[in-house]
Amino acid sequence: MxxxxxxxxxxxxxxxxxxxxxxxFIEKGYEAAxxxxxxxxxxxxxxxxxxxxxxxxxxxxxxxxxxxxxxxSRTFDDIDVSAPLLDQVMAFYRKRxxxxxxxxxxxxxxxxxxxxxxxxxPERGAQTLRFYxxxxxxxxxxxxxxxxxxxAGEISTEHPAELIASLLMTIYLTEVRRWLxxxxxxxxxxxxxxxxxxxxxxxxxxxSTGQ
Numbered sequence: 400m401x402x403x404x405x406x407x408x409x410x411x412x413x414x415x416x417x418x419x420x421x422x423x424f425i426e427k428g429y430e431a432a433x434x435x436x437x438x439x440x441x442x443x444x445x446x447x448x449x450x451x452x453x454x455x456x457x458x459x460x461x462x463x464x465x466x467x468x469x470x471x472s473r474t475f476d477d478i479d480v481s482a483p484l485l486d487q488v489m490a491f492y493r494k495r496x497x498x499x500x501x502x503x504x505x506x507x508x509x510x511x512x513x514x515x516x517x518x519x520x521p522e523r524g525a526q527t528l529r530f531y532x533x534x535x536x537x538x539x540x541x542x543x544x545x546x547x548x549x550x551a552g553e554i555s556t557e558h559p560a561e562l563i564a565s566l567l568m569t570i571y572l573t574e575v576r577r578w579l580x581x582x583x584x585x586x587x588x589x590x591x592x593x594x595x596x597x598x599x600x601x602x603x604x605x606x607s608t609g610q
Contacts (some may be wrong), residue, residue: 415441429508453524460526
């Protein structure tokens with residue numbers, strides 16, 4: 400069913416605000432850009448901006464949410480379900496690293512603004528809550544991969560798949576933040592190589608064979 404004029408106008412304004420915010424965050428940086436400047440660039444009243452996002456953080460995450468929804472929908476495209484778990488997990492995270500590297504100024508701000516992932520307040524804006532809801536979905540997807548390898552006998556069933564997924568997600572979140580902060584133009588291959596080493600260590604353990 401075609402959208403009515405009012406709905407089309409709302410979508411068009413949302414697109415203009417998002418495009419203006421993306422441009423300002425890239426040009427001036429997230430901290431320096433203001434919602435007033437974004438509204439002027441989008442040619443809307445500043446109050447209109449707050450119809451779509453609660454604050455500047457929510458505006459940033461509105462951009463990232465739409466981008467990451469597309470990335471998440473393609474998460475399993477390059478995963479060989481018969482491959483070892485480490486290879487599957489690396490394929491799982493590769494598209495995210497590729498995305499974060501596209502616009503580092505936006506990526507650094509988004510990762511920094513959402514690093515406190517253990518404390519989600521309902522008072523935050525809708526886009527912030529949407530970001531954290533996706534993280535739970537991604538955790539579930541990761542747990543599915545782990546469960547499959549447990550059923551195949553590749554990895555131990557001593558620990559639940561959800562707990563293992565939580566460990567791997569925590570490593571990823573820490574590593575992607577470190578990688579983005581390390582250089583002005585983050586290199587995807589370098590970031591993934593280091594992530595693989597850390598994940599391999601976590602999966603293999605650090606005890607000697609005599610323990």
